[in-house]
Amino acid sequence: MQETWDVIVAGGGNAGLSAAISAASKGRRVLLIERGDEASRGGNSKYTRDIRYAHDHDAITTGRYSEAEFLEDLLGVTLGKTNLELAKFVIKESFGVKEFMEDNGVLWQKPLKGTLHLARTNAFFLGGGKALVNAYYARAQKLGVKVMYSAAVQDAVIEEDTFRSVVVQSGDKTQTIIGKALVAASGGFESNAAWLEEYWGEASRNFVVRGCAYNDGLLMRALFKNSALPVGDPRDAHMVLVDARSPRFDGGIVTRVDSVPFGIVINVDGKRFYDEGEELWPKRYAIWGRLTAEQPSQMSFSIVDSKTVGLFLPTTFPPHRANSIVELANKIAVEPRGLVETVQEFNSHVADDGRFNPGILDSCHTDGLRPPKSHWALPIDSPPFYAYPLMPGITFTYMGLGVDGSGRVLRRGRSPFRNVFAAGENMMGNILTKGYLAGFGMTIGTVFGKVAGEQASSVV
Ligand SMILES: Cc1cc2nc3c(=O)[nH]c(=O)nc-3n(C[C@H](O)[C@H](O)[C@H](O)COP(=O)(O)OP(=O)(O)OC[C@H]3O[C@@H](n4cnc5c(N)ncnc54)[C@H](O)[C@@H]3O)c2cc1C
Incomplete structure (x- = not known):
């Protein structure tokens, strides 16, 4: 039996x-x-x-x-x-x-x-x-x-x-x-x-x-x-940003990159595509994998400068580092003129009356920029500059x-x-x-x- x-x-x-x-x-x-x-x-x-x-x-x-x-x-x-x-x-x-x-x-x-x-x-x-x-x-x-x-x-x-x-x-x-x-x-x-x-x-x-x-x-x-x-929608998933150098499976928690609210995110064409400061990170980190999945080559880069690089969890893989935006663009194989324009445009729209506070939805924002950055918007102007190469990391469907x-x-x-x-x-x-x-x-x-x-x- x-x-x-x-x-x-x-x-x-x-x-x-x-x-x-x-x-x-x-x-x-x-x-x-x-x-x-x-x-x-x-x-x-x-x-x-x-x-x-x-x-x-x-x-x-x-x-x-x-x-x-x-x-x-x-x-x-x-x-x-x-x-x-x-x-x-x-x-x-x-x-x-x-x-x-x-x-x-x-x-x-x-x-x-x-x-x-x-x-x-x-x-x-x-x-x-x-x-x-x-x-x-x-x-x-x-x-x-x-x-x-x-x-x-x-x-x-x-x-x-x-x-x-x-x-x-x-x-x-x-x-x-x-x-x-x-x-x-x-x-x-x-x-x-x-x-x-x-x-x-x-x-x-x-x-x-x-x-x-x-x-x-x-x-x-x-x-x-x-x-x-x-x-449930079969395309919907918990998908975050992980370092593009991560293993195919089992990278676990350490491949995640949490720098998004502290700078800008661009695609391989050097263009921003979403509000990096929309909400506190625990309420938004899970949408960024999908946003990147919808970009060309399913890739993006988080760009920060020396003002904010120490404010988020340290990453497993070191970022690309450069003393100018042109040098950084060359390191990540993004067309330099496009990235320089994106950074300049972003910097010129940062409101100058904000008070930066990473612990709350602060008053640092952009004015008249599409897409906006609603909080933690500081100009990217203090070298060295850093870029984290990112791709979608699917957590679960x-x-x-x-x-x-x-x-x-x-x-x-x-x-x-x-x-x-x-x-x-x-x-x-x-x-x-x-x-x-x-x-x-x-x-x-x-x-x-x-x-x-x-x-x-x-x-x-
Ligand atoms: C890196 C990472 C970090 C996370 N951090 C958090 C966090 O801090 N807090 C949180 O709430 N959630 C977190 N999550 C999400 C969380 O892991 C899941 O929501 C939760 O663990 C799901 O539990 P589960 O038992 O359904 O699935 P799992 O823990 O994945 O278990 C499924 C099990 O089924 C087994 N299995 C699969 N197919 C078969 C089969 N055909 N026959 C027999 N066995 C099978 C697998 O081997 C596995 O052991 C994280 C996920 C990842 C990947």
Whole structure:
């Protein structure tokens, strides 16, 4: 007789681990299938640093963050395009994530200092996402969760509305594993170059994947084939600017470049294309990858001068450095006259009555310039000048499985699946459409992971 698991969790990142822990805590027999091996386990979650959550004043943040303010922030970045019911649910439940995380071994850093603007709203994991993932694996295994490494769920066998088994590839072995409920937590499809190209065309060949190489959407596709409801625009993704010299996969957090608000950004033609000072960086950093993806050669350059070069996080790759704009243009292979004109035009529109303050939406702005720079606009006139070559770094895709408030996966034109649930990047598109709030990926994964694990436990 083949073994039957109560709950099969596909994917061992934050969402899958939260689901496995919550199902095992309810006494269920849980199998967690993870594509990475023991050393590379933890998907994109191992690269994270922080989580956003609603809270009253506590010791790991600098002040209160109410549900109402959280929702307002979310509606601001998504321009109101979100499933309001699910968004409110996640925010409400985020009140409890600190306790859940602590109970399962997560330790915290002291609140941040500096210009990241996250100290009040977000808490930072001691040891980062890698330590969080390690703590969760240890906890899951203590609760009796069986972990199967280096194994990919390739397909799901479904009869009408009911999941029966998964087809798993491990090395050259393919096997069918039976379960009473399935939690899909296998990430987005950002690592699937061919799938990205369907929506982005050849431009996607110039994208860097910041996280793991495993999130190729295999299971999501299998569920779509079984009439799961897709939600979210397949072209939408969390995409930031990374250094153009980054590796194709697994660059993690250190390849990101955060210099945008401190200077100007130009494309390969030497032209500016968007307001670099529109909002505080945590509310805007996730739109710049896409903006650059839409530029020629999917490339851009952040240009700063000696006044601001020390004000943002140091970068892994050193910037190009020059004593004149012409010299800088030559170093980055941008037509010098064009770049000189862009810088001169920008400098001549900087209002002279602003007071520079990188910690707030300050009064330094341009007048009559298109596109404007709304804050932190200082003339670029103090050599040496610096250029960071940038390209889109895709963090995760938004399109995913439509779910209801219990994480249950919806079907096209029919009742939801009886025993299929989704959590994390697999279902981000229900809530995230445009833009991003720093730390919200872990909020969605933790809340829906926990809920999906509980709900999966209740149907077996
Ligand atoms: C560099 C970087 C930094 C980030 N920083 C933050 C941050 O500080 N705060 C924040 O909130 N968010 C951050 N994010 C986003 C965050 O990582 C995600 O929102 C979150 O980790 C998603 O969790 P998940 O469990 O859904 O996906 P993942 O953590 O990616 O886990 C998916 C897992 O599924 C496995 N898998 C994939 N396909 C299969 C398959 N077919 N069968 C079996 N297993 C499979 C993978 O191996 C992986 O372990 C960051 C992302 C990156 C890349």
